[in-house]
Amino acid sequence: MNEILILIYGNPIAQIIRENEFLFPWVEALHVLAITLVIGSIALVDLRLIGIRGINRPISNISKELLPVTWIAFLIAAFTGAILFTSNALSYSQNFYFISKIALLALAGINMMCFQFIIGRNLESWNHYQQLPASARIAGAISLTLWISIIVCGRWIGFTLEPVLVAL
Numbered sequence: 001m002n003e004i005l006i007l008i009y010g011n012p013i014a015q016i017i018r019e020n021e022f023l024f025p026w027v028e029a030l031h032v033l034a035i036t037l038v039i040g041s042i043a044l045v046d047l048r049l050i051g052i053r054g055i056n057r058p059i060s061n062i063s064k065e066l067l068p069v070t071w072i073a074f075l076i077a078a079f080t081g082a083i084l085f086t087s088n089a090l091s092y093s094q095n096f097y098f099i100s101k102i103a104l105l106a107l108a109g110i111n112m113m114c115f116q117f118i119i120g121r122n123l124e125s126w127n128h129y130q131q132l133p134a135s136a137r138i139a140g141a142i143s144l145t146l147w148i149s150i151i152v153c154g155r156w157i158g159f160t161l162e163p164v165l166v167a168l
């Protein structure tokens with residue numbers, strides 16, 4: 001695993017990001033921008049699922065409108081995150097908050113898949129309900145908790161990163 005991380009750390013893009021004082025902040029700014037769209041769009045769907053916001057609007061309309069935004073923003077967040085990761089691969093791979101964030105991202109993905117293909121597969125049938133079934137409200141609450149935790153872990157990475165010296 002260490003060999004792979006050293007290969008990632010040594011690749012030309014990672015070196016350019018590391019050595020250029022402007023690129024890392026710009027890529028991280030794009031990462032944060034994409035994250036705000038991911039979290040913003042998911043939070044609007046989750047708050048509707050829980051029954052806190054938008055209860056007069058059909059859930060399938062809200063979901064159809066926002067899901068494309070979520071997926072496009074997620075791909076940009078994952079791409080920019082991966083570029084940031086390459087610049088300091090060994091340090092990030094040993095950082096508790098980075099590891100936790102990736103684990104929480106996987107859980108959030110599983111929760112989304114469960115909702116998409118099991119709990120919410122007949123979303124239209126809920127359009128006339130103001131209060132949605134308990135399974136939908138629970139899925140919304142789990143999603144919101146996971147994404148807030150991902151943000152907190154993401155933010156703590158920068159405060160807790162330990163340098164790892166690598167001889168290339």
Ligand code: HEM
Pocket residue numbers: 028031032035038074077078079080081082084085092105150151152153154155156157158159161
């Ligand atoms: C939608 C999913 C994601 C969310 C919500 C997220 C969230 C965050 C947050 C809140 C930060 C702190 C930004 C700041 O305040 O400066 C951050 C930084 C970072 N993220 Fe993500 N992230 C996501 C996906 C990823 C992925 C997939 C990777 C890597 C494969 C990644 C790698 C990083 C790295 C390396 C940093 C920089 C930490 C630092 O040195 O400051 N992120 N992320």
